[in-house]
Amino acid sequence: MTPRPAPRRCATCGRELEAREVYYRFHLVLQGEQDLVDPAPDDDEGESLEALVERLARAPEDPRELEEQVHWERSGVVCGACRAVVVRTLTPPVEGAGPH
Incomplete structure (x- = not known):
């Protein structure tokens, strides 16, 4: 008897996926x-960069939150229904199709 694989869950809807069900892997960055x-008027680049670094150091946000605004990465699996939603969301609209 072959061991049954651990159950998988759709990363979007959370539904448990059956062992024989088709699922889709994703990696999104x-x-x-x-x-x-744009440098501030009358500032040289060194002063602008220094001021930006200082402002970020004093920011009330969690450094992890700031980092996720610049780099966010996730991977997992989705079911067929959620795959359709993701593909529709990330596919550029056909010109003249109007708002979604």
């Missing part, structure tokens, strides 16, 4: 980027 940082 969201990374914050900015093409241009």
